[in-house]
Amino acid sequence: MMRALAVGAAFAALVIAGAGLRTHLALSCARGEVAFGPCPAAAVSGSAEELAEIRSRIAAGPGDSWAYAALARPGVQGGEALLPAATRLAPNAPNVVMARANAALARADWAGAVPPLVQLATHYSAQTGDPAALLARIAASGHASLLRPFVGRHSEWFPVLVDEAVRLQLPLEGLVPLVAHANATGAMPTQRLRAFVRTLKRRGRWGDAFGLWLAQHDGRVPVLYNANFDLAFEPDGFDWEGPADAPPKTGAVARTRPFPGRRQVLEVDFTGQAYVTPVVRQYLMLAPGRYRLTGQFMATRLRSEAGLAWTVRCVTGTQVADAPAFRSTAFTETGGSWVTFEFSFDIPPSCGPVASLQLDPVAPFEATAGIRGTAYFDAFSLKKSPS
Structure with missing residues (x-):
């Protein structure tokens, strides 16, 4: 384990307004690794002594990837200028990946932000939904096609993105084609897909919900599904269903x-x-x-x-x-x-x-x-x- 230093981490909060997205960076802090949670308001990016020590390490060893990654992190003055070198030396270091995402988000470069955010979501969404939430905001704002190349059979981060979009009450219509693609490639577990269809129905997005229901049944269903009652009822779709709010002991x-x-x-x-x-x-x-x-x-x-x-x-x-x-x-x-x-x-x-x-x-x-x-x-x- 490398020695921990105080690290300043920043993530963009995307706000849907007018014709597109605006971003702003909110500082957070951690000790030695990237952090996605809130930090005290008084958090700083690092003392002058700490930064001087890191720069000395670079002077002594130009290939010191950890030092470049530490300086390239968001919040450090001049850090973005070191980002290309840090990316070459330590492309997968969490601080570097996060810094790449932040730099792209600050420029409203959604195409540049998606790859590092997917990388972060892949490895860190088990601990936090923040990278997936940012991806959800990008997708819901009309840029879902940027995520499509990254959605495949092993994209375990994608259902987290969908959950975050629902939790944040984002517009879901832009996500529907991406969810259909995820379902076709095996990236959307059946239970999560059903939950998404249920959400669409509750929001009155009947066409989108029915389209995903059709996708689950190879694109063809009769006018009245399960008309002979021979199949077990499929919840959260367009099969027979009981009242959602029925008490446990109903009559x-x-x-x-x-x-x-x-x-x-x-x-x-x-x-x-x-x-x-x-x-x-x-x-x-x-x-x-x-x-x-x-x-x-x-x-x-x-x-x-x-x-x-x-x-x-x-x-x-x-x-x-x-x-x-x-x-x-x-x-x-x-x-x-x-x-x-x-x-x-x-x-x-x-x-x-x-x-x-x-x-x-x-x-x-x-x-x-x-x-x-x-x-x-x-x-x-x-x-x-x-x-």
Whole structure:
């Protein structure tokens, strides 16, 4: 281990304003190594004696890479002039890499800042998100293409960048093509990709979210995904899903299960307690027009005053409409027999492109009063009717 000296470290805070980014450098400090965390306000870059000692080392040994790296660090007067020599002698020294990043950021040279920031993020993001956060700001400001050559199978820093972009509430639309590329190259773990899609949905970025969902499924999905309920539900996408804010002990639980004589069916078990609506839903990307929904239904010991209904509700931004564009007739007790149903409904031009197909109680008060019994659904099909 090399002897530690007081080191001044600086990182740029990128601010999105007007047509682009502006940067300013904020000093931080460390002892012997680069630091990314906050430091006392009184921190200085190093005493005159320390700097004189380092310059003496360079005079005595022009190839002293550590001395060049120490002087080239941000905050040292004249340090930037030594940066080219420090880069040749110690290209991977943390202080040198950080100084290169800072120098580029100070010039608003995003192309020059990205490589050293990626290097820092690769080796230091386990301890701090700062390099990844700076990269996230660069990407979100319209320069995501600069990062694309660095995103590959072993880019473990990239999911950290995405997390930082979400944490900082940065605009995400510029990141979407980069996330799609990361997914294609194996740099985006499935769980992190799903979390990003969830964030896009919560922000009302439905087109971007659906595009990434398509990318996960080789670019092709039916209008109604998992219509036969044969697949386990995929969270945070455009599959069937329950309410995100349902309490642990809810009065309605929707799940897939095997059923005699069939493969998997949707089972909705009501316990008589209050529950959050909708019981289950799927967000659909539907063009305006007329659609036909078919399926099969069975209920056993279903105790409900008004029954259940499938509704279609328009989605605007992040808001699902209170008034449905369509409500089916009521589903009530069938005595354990399967019955086939068919409904047609219209998606008006004002509704698209996102609608929610969801299962609700016909009488809203029953979500509070509770329902008892079990409802089953299977063999759904949703098709657009000919014009």
